[in-house]
Amino acid sequence: MKMEPRAGRPRASSRETLAEAACELFLEQGYEATSVADITQRAGVSRSSFFNYFSSKSDVLWTGLDERIEQAVAALSGMGTDATGEAVRDTLLHIVRDFAPDPLALALRNAVAMGLQEELVTDTGIRHARLAAAIAAAATSSGIDVIRADILGAAQAAAVLSSLRVWAEHGAGQGSPEAVLRESYAAIHDLPWGT
Template sequence: MASGVRGRPRSTSVPDLEEAAVELFLEQGYESTSIDDIARRAGISRSAFFGYVGAKSDLLWHDVDQVLGRISLADGMDRAAVVDAIAAALEPWGDRVPWMLRETAIMGTDQVLRQSVFERLEPLVARIERTLRAREGRAALHVAAALVTAAATAVVEWSQDGRARGPAADAVRRAGAALG
């Protein structure tokens, strides 16, 4: 008879992994935290970790990935409708700032976020370009890039506005309106 733990292995979730990672990033910094450290803190194996996410940096993007998945676009939308679709996807955040945008200096995540932002947002630019193609023609790519940049900048600025910041969705709508 084999010894050891019996039954189902412990299960976790991406939010559980994110919480474990953030604790470790705050304690010892992003670069000094290994995947093994995060898995151990979450009570799972290294191989189980990769069943949830593909890389340590994915944990920083979890909240944003959920927003990106909620953005509902349709061919022929105009700029204002695209901005509203992005804002609507942000509504579940309310005024809660995700971990990826808080304490970045302490966690040491500034560089990895800057390096990975294009990879994360480029598929959204492509989706918006396709959505705007009928209305914007050849300018669709430039308009899409401008809308995504404005929205991302608005969210970063919103995250730094303090307790009276209001909802993230409102910040994106204001940024979109400023683009005209």
């Protein structure tokens, strides 16, 4: 059943309206059954408006986090030989700091209802690989051997993404992903930055 755009709904921005419409539809009919045309019709905007903000329907979920990861990757690459474990962890904390409930948090919490389990595994893997590579590069720049750097990168990237998932699954309004990430650092204490 196709629903008409809601009259009188305040439109904060087309981007937010599109994200809200997409999440509603993912919950109602599932991710796979929802097309970009469905989203734009629900939001009351054109298809070209959708592609002004998102390159695909999965981007609706990931855009906010991707911007934060991009900033972290730039900060990590700028550290050079001065990279330390503390500086890297601080940079990673910025990814989750003040992370408000958004379409990704909703999707993580409602993955089964939205039919997103496989999509989230794939998309999380892409973000994990990107972040892990940037952390590993910072580690090798500071003089850590490649294997240890790869392990550090994989563990710390997993901690970031896992903290967001756990926070969302427990209810995004409870606690903060930053607190969950700080707790996860204790779980990887056997992988100290130095030798």
